[in-house]
Amino acid sequence: xxxxxxxxxxxxxxxxxxxxxxxxxxxxxxxxxxxxxxxxxxxxxxxxxxxxxxxxxxxxxxxxxxxxxxxxxxxxxxxxxxxxxxxxxxxxxxxxxxxxxxxxxxxxxxxxxxxxxxxxxxxxxxxxxxxxxxxxxxxxxxxxxxxxxxxxxxxxxxxxxxxxxxxxxxxxxxxxxxxxxxxxxxxxxxxxxxxxxxxxxxxxxxxxxxxxxxxxxxxxxxxxxxxxxxxxxxxxxxxxxxxxxxxxxxxxxxxxxxxxxxxxxxxxxxxxxxxxxxxxxxxxxxxxxxxxxxxxxxxxxxxxxxxxxxxxxxxxxxxxxxxxxxxxxxxxxxxxxxxxxxxxxxxxxxxxxxxxxxxxxxxxxxxxxxxxxxxxxxxxxxxxxxxxxxxxxxxxxxxxxxxxxxxxxxxxxxxxxxxxxxxxxxxxxxxxxxxxxxxxxxxxxxxxxxxxxxxxxxxxxxxxxxxxxxxxxxxxxxxxxxxxxxxxxxxxxxxxxxxxxxxxxxxxxxxxxxxxxxxxxxxxxxxxxxxxxxxxxxxxxxxxxxxxxxxxxxxxxxxxxxxxxxxxxxxxxxxxxxxxxxxxxxxxxxxxxxxxxxxxxxxxxxxxxxxxxxxxxxxxxxxxxxxxxxxxxxxxxxxxxxxxxxxxxxxxxxxxxxxxxxxxxxxxxxxxxxxxxxxxxxxxxxxxxxxxxxxxxxxxxxxxxxxxxxxxxxxxxxxxxxxxxxxxxxxxxxxxxxxxxxxxxxxxxxxxxxxxxxxxxxxxxxxxxxxxxxxxxxxxxxxxxxxxxxxxxxxxxxxxxxxxxxxxxxxxxxxxxxxxxxxxxxxxxxxxxxxxxxxxxxxxxxxxxxxxxxxxxxxxxxxxxxxxxxxxxxxxxxxxxxxxxxxxxxxxxxxx
Numbered sequence: 085x086x087x088x089x090x091x092x093x094x095x096x097x098x099x100x101x102x103x104x105x106x107x108x109x110x111x112x113x114x115x116x117x118x119x120x121x122x123x124x125x126x127x128x129x130x131x132x133x134x135x136x137x138x139x140x141x142x143x144x145x146x147x148x149x150x151x152x153x154x155x156x157x158x159x160x161x162x163x164x165x166x167x168x169x170x171x172x173x174x175x176x177x178x179x180x181x182x183x184x185x186x187x188x189x190x191x192x193x194x195x196x197x198x199x200x201x202x203x204x205x206x207x208x209x210x211x212x213x214x215x216x217x218x219x220x221x222x223x224x225x226x227x228x229x230x231x232x233x234x235x236x237x238x239x240x241x242x243x244x245x246x247x248x249x250x251x252x253x254x255x256x257x258x259x260x261x262x263x264x265x266x267x268x269x270x271x272x273x274x275x276x277x278x279x280x281x282x283x284x285x286x287x288x289x290x291x292x293x294x295x296x297x298x299x300x301x302x303x304x305x306x307x308x309x310x311x312x313x314x315x316x317x318x319x320x321x322x323x324x325x326x327x328x329x330x331x332x333x334x335x336x337x338x339x340x341x342x343x344x345x346x347x348x349x350x351x352x353x354x355x356x357x358x359x360x361x362x363x364x365x366x367x368x369x370x371x372x373x374x375x376x377x378x379x380x381x382x383x384x385x386x387x388x389x390x391x392x393x394x395x396x397x398x399x400x401x402x403x404x405x406x407x408x409x410x411x412x413x414x415x416x417x418x419x420x421x422x423x424x425x426x427x428x429x430x431x432x433x434x435x436x437x438x439x440x441x442x443x444x445x446x447x448x449x450x451x452x453x454x455x456x457x458x459x460x461x462x463x464x465x466x467x468x469x470x471x472x473x474x475x476x477x478x479x480x481x482x483x484x485x486x487x488x489x490x491x492x493x494x495x496x497x498x499x500x501x502x503x504x505x506x507x508x509x510x511x512x513x514x515x516x517x518x519x520x521x522x523x524x525x526x527x528x529x530x531x532x533x534x535x536x537x538x539x540x541x542x543x544x545x546x547x548x549x550x551x552x553x554x555x556x557x558x559x560x561x562x563x564x565x566x567x568x569x570x571x572x573x574x575x576x577x578x579x580x581x582x583x584x585x586x587x588x589x590x591x592x593x594x595x596x597x598x599x600x601x602x603x604x605x606x607x608x609x610x611x612x613x614x615x616x617x618x619x620x621x622x623x624x625x626x627x628x629x630x631x632x633x634x635x636x637x638x639x640x641x642x643x644x645x646x647x648x649x650x651x652x653x654x655x656x657x658x659x660x661x662x663x664x665x666x667x668x669x670x671x672x673x674x675x676x677x678x679x680x681x682x683x684x685x686x687x688x689x690x691x692x693x694x695x696x697x698x699x700x701x702x703x704x705x706x707x708x709x710x711x712x713x714x715x716x717x718x719x720x721x722x723x724x725x726x727x728x729x730x731x732x733x734x735x736x737x738x739x740x741x742x743x744x745x746x747x748x749x750x751x752x753x754x755x756x757x758x759x760x761x762x763x764x765x766x767x768x769x770x771x772x773x774x775x776x777x778x779x780x781x782x783x784x785x786x787x788x789x790x791x792x793x794x795x796x797x798x799x800x801x802x803x804x805x806x807x808x809x810x811x812x813x814x815x816x817x818x819x820x821x822x823x824x825x826x827x828x829x830x831x832x833x834x835x836x837x838x839x840x841x842x843x844x845x846x847x848x849x850x851x852x853x854x855x856x857x858x859x860x861x862x863x864x865x866x867x868x869x870x871x872x873x874x875x876x877x878x879x880x881x882x883x884x885x886x887x888x889x890x891x892x893x894x895x896x897x898x899x900x901x902x903x904x905x906x907x908x909x910x911x912x913x914x915x916x917x918x919x920x921x922x923x924x925x926x927x928x929x930x931x932x933x934x935x936x937x938x939x940x941x942x943x944x945x946x947x948x949x950x951x952x953x954x955x956x957x958x959x960x961x962x963x964x965x966x967x968x969x970x971x972x973x974x975x976x977x978x979x980x
Contacts, residue, residue: 109137127152139163156183156375169375183375185209202228231257240280248281255280284309302339315341332357344368361388361396384408398427408562412437413571413587426562437560443574443585454552454568459518466519476509476521477552491546494521530654549573549609557590565590573609610644658682658704662764668823671766674702676906685710687740691907700906706741707731707751723753723767731775739912744776746815754822768823777910778818780833783849785810789965792972801972807965811849828900835898836865836872846965846973854966859894863966870926872896877936881917882908916941918951925953953977 086094091101093108095117100107109117110128121136122143123129129140129149141163142148152161154168158181161168171183180186180195187209188194198207204217204226216228218236225233225242234257235241240248243257249266268281272291277283286309287293292300297307299314301323306313315323326341327348328334334345334354343355346368357366359373363386366373376388376396383403389396390407399405404425411418411425412435419438424431432438455473458466466472477488496507513520530544546552549569556571557563567590574585588609647660658664659679665671675682676699687705690697709715709730719728731749736742754769772778789807816834820827829835838853847854853865864873872891876883881904888899908915918940922933934952941948946962954960954977966973 107137156181171371171375182371187211202226233257248278251281279309361386361390381406395427395429398424398429410437410561411435412439413560414438414441441572441585441587443572456518458513458520461515461519472509491552544575548575561589561591563591610648658684662762663760666758666760666764666766668758668766668768670820670822674700674707677701677703684708684715685712687737687742689741689911690909691911694907696905697907698905700910702741705736709733710736710742720765721753721767723755723770724757724765725753725767726765729753731772741776741910744912746774746776749774749776751822756823758823770822771819772822773819774817775820776815776912778820778827778832779815780837781850782814782816782834783839783963784812784814784843785845785848786812788845789848791970801964801976803965807848810845811963813849829898830900836896838865846967847963848965849963851963851966853896855894856968861891861894861896862968865891865896871924872898875901877919877923878916878941879908879914880919881905882915914943916943923953 086097087099087101087103089103091103093101093104093106093111093114095108095114098108100111102111102113104111106112108114109121109130118132118136121130121132123131123140124143125140125146125148127140127143127146127149129138129143130136131140131143138150140149141160145157145159147155147157148159148161148163150163152163154161156169156172158172158174159168160166167173169183172181173183173189174181174186175189176186176192176195178186178192178195178198180197182189185196186194187196187206191205193203194205194207194209196209198209200207200210200214200217202217204213204219206213214228216236217226219226219233220236221233221239221241223233223239223242223245225231225236225244227233227236231243233242234254238253240251241253241255241257245255247255247258247260247263247266249262249268252261254261255266268277268283269288270277270283270285271288272285272293274285274291274294274297276285276288276294278288279286280288284295285293286306290305292303293305293307293309295309297309299307299310299312299317299320301314301320304314306317308317308319310317312318314320315326324337324339324341326335326337328336328345329348330345330351330353332345332351332354334343334348335341336345336348338344345354346365347353350362350364352360352362353364353366353368355368357368359366361373361377363377363379363384364373365371372378377386378400379386379397380400381397381403383397383406385397385406385408387396387400393407395407397406402423405423405427407427409418409425409427410416411428411430411432413419416438418425419432419435422432424435426435426437428435430436454476458469458472460466476494477491492503492506494509496510497503510521514522516522530548551568551570553568555566555568557565557567557569560571569588569590571587571589572585573588574583576583644654647657648654657679659682664679664682665675665677676697677693681688681693681701682704685705685708686703687710688701688703689706690699690701693701707729709728710733714728720726721729729751731742731751732745732747733742734747750773752771752773754767756768758766758768760766787810789810790803790805792801793804818832820831834852836852837850838855839847839850840855841857844850844854847856847863851863853861854863856862866872872889874886876886883901884904885901887901890897903909908917918936920937922935925932925934936952939948939951941962947959948954948962949959951957951960957976960976964973964976966976968974
């Protein structure tokens with residue numbers, strides 16, 4: 085009953101008796117206050133005993149009282165018994181605190197406002213010294229001193245030095261140059277006079293320093309006068325091992341290793357480093373860099389703002405509140421805890437992270453490589469950049485229109501022939517970003533059409549999981565995951581009726597917290613849709629009943645992407661079910677790629693995957709069915725293997741091995757079954773017939789090639805009828821045995837490709853080698869005691885090594901050679917590339933070198949141009965007739 089509006093304020097009961105918001109002695113109308121209470125500084129806090137309120141620890145300073153703001157004043161401002169900051173000190177007692185700008189709190193002659201004097205010191209803490217105090221030449225004499233240094237840029241000029249001869253300088257600052265009594269000394273008696281007067285000794289006071297001395301690693305001197313000191317000189321000896329674990333150029337050893345690195349685990353911390361907000365003594369001066377460069381709650385975020393951040397730690401007493409935390413998502417406890425968890429000055433419902441999720445693609449902030457500048461290969465801005473900025477994906481003539489082009493425009497999908505825009509920009513700008521759009525993997529839509537109709541009829545698009553305009557994952561979770569993955573993913577499955585919408589969080593690009601590797605998302609993003617299915621589960625609950633229960637368990641516990649690659653439309657990758665390549669001798673020879681290269685139905689060969697392939701890469705579709713419905717359909721081959729074989733398909737892509745094979749290409753399985761590590765069966769010992777790879781051209785002429793028309797010599801020669809009309813080309817096929825040892829060159833084609841009279845007249849049709857009607861070997865395997873031409877002369881990009889050879893008059897045997905680049909071998913083209921190395925051209929009167937660097941071959945006209953071996957002949961047609969008795973034909977190569 086002593087507390088009510090208008091009641092008398094009692095001074096010592098600790099209550100606000102009159103309800104005016106002021107208690108006891110702080111209320112001017114209070115009665116009964118002890119006389120011993122004193123408030124000398126008028127800050128409403130008192131000294132004295134009971135009834136005087138909270139004790140003022142300094143009643144002479146109105147800025148010091150319990151609960152006062154902590155300021156830079158050298159005092160315990162808030163009376164908590166501790167000095168406010170580690171920098172709120174005046175160690176040198178010069179009257180200026182470190183936090184108030186004292187640039188050297190160990191030197192009482194350095195503080196703001198102190199008069200500047202000529203002593204080489206920044207007396208007034210202005211951030212530098214006057215030029216006259218600099219002692220730029222480090223000779224201990226100043227330009228402002230008494231006596232003054234008359235040239236502060238030359239250590240051999242100052243008032244305390246003797247005049248030196250022959251240097252044309254006033255060394256002793258007496259106004260005279262090279263006056264009488266000057267010297268050019270060898271003060272250290274090492275045989276070299278000082279460099280300051282024309283000699284070669286860079287330190288004439290040290291006998292172990294001269295141009296012929298050995299560089300000693302630990303004395304701090306440039307012993308050999310080459311400008312490099314100690315370990316910086318490669319010729320230095322006896323250098324100790326210095327530990328520099330963080331690679332910042334500073335070691336922890338000290339001594340000859342230089343200034344000591346106070347934190348050898350952080351490359352941004354070293355003597356003289358830039359002071360940054362990192363909670364550390366960045367420049368190793370023994371003090372934190374800033375008054376706010378502290379992390380009191382040890383959460384990794386100091387009060388000051390780190391580089392790349394907008395805010396600092398807004399609550400340095402709570403390790404669960406800092407800019408690295410997340411506010412939200414919707415429904416998360418952080419959206420109702422009353423805290424600004426992520427220090428963005430927004431709390432709970434006012435923070436965008438706590439907003440109700442939506443299934444619509446966000447289209448606000450532009451971000452990342454989709455909007456970076458398009459550059460030319462020289463690094464300059466590409467002239468097409470402005471029109472492509474938004475025109476990559478939208479109507480380039482109307483960026484505000486609703487027209488959107490599919491992702492394949494830049495990220496081409498060769499399997500999608502329905503989209504007329506598929507790959508148009510990737511083809512136009514094929515280089516890597518930022519010079520083009522050719523580095524992303526092929527994008528195939530994740531749909532039932534990719535894996536077969538038996539899984540239903542459904543599809544998604546890239547926009548189901550990706551937001552092309554914004555890095556939602558990075559913004560929401562403070563990560564650098566990238567990939568434009570949405571924070572909230574929605575999917576409606578018309579087959580199962582599932583309408584799914586969930587937050588998806590990726591914490592890293594791989595491993596725990598990545599695309600398909602468990603929590604914190606719903607097991608993985610795949611489970612959003614596949615939780616409704618029987619056999620597409622990874623939680624141990626999948627019976628896997630498909631086609632009579634073939635796959636029990638469906639690899640429970642395995643990451644989905646281990647078997648279903650993103651860039652293959654999530655089709656099962658080959659290595660999930662069997663070895664890649666299967667461990668038979670011929671598989672190993674035909675496929676040198678990894679399991680990531682293998683794709684069912686793919687007709688990729690080495691040249692498609694790499695411009696420089698050390699081995700072959702005949703992908704699965706070259707020998708197995710292109711139709712995915714024939715995969716895992718229970719069919720086996722007659723030899724007992726699990727794999728179906730299909731060597732020809734009229735729908736195979738042009739240029740693929742399957743398209744180059746004739747319709748008569750066949751495979752007869754072997755009778756021996758081989759089982760790989762996953763239980764799949766393959767046969768060994770079968771044979772392949774009519775395979776393009778194991779074949780070579782064979783020529784015949786329907787009648788002898790006629791002699792040239794009589795009359796003037798015409799180059800090139802003219803035949804009537806044209807000799808080409810008399811030549812018939814066929815292919816000769818080998819029958820290799822599957823699983824046998826690798827073939828040498830002769831196991832696949834003629835080696836060399838040789839034609840023989842009378843089937844071929846005058847060598848027409850091929851110019852590798854021809855045995856004439858006398859039984860002699862001619863053309864490029866010439867037999868007049870000269871060496872045969874090496875394969876690498878004309879096929880330099882395919883083979884580089886020389887072969888060994890044995891020859892008699894009518895035959896030649898060439899030794900096997902290794903393939904230099906498999907991308908240029910068995911690819912449907914001849915890949916003629918002349919060697920850049922000069923070729924030995926043998927003549928009766930001695931060898932000469934021929935430079936083929938300007939030679940070229942036109943595969944359409946089969947003509948060689950500018951070939952040094954063919955003297956003065958501009959063009960020579962491959963396979964043209966040659967008869968040694970016909971001078972005109974000889975002149976095709978030997979015209980003079």
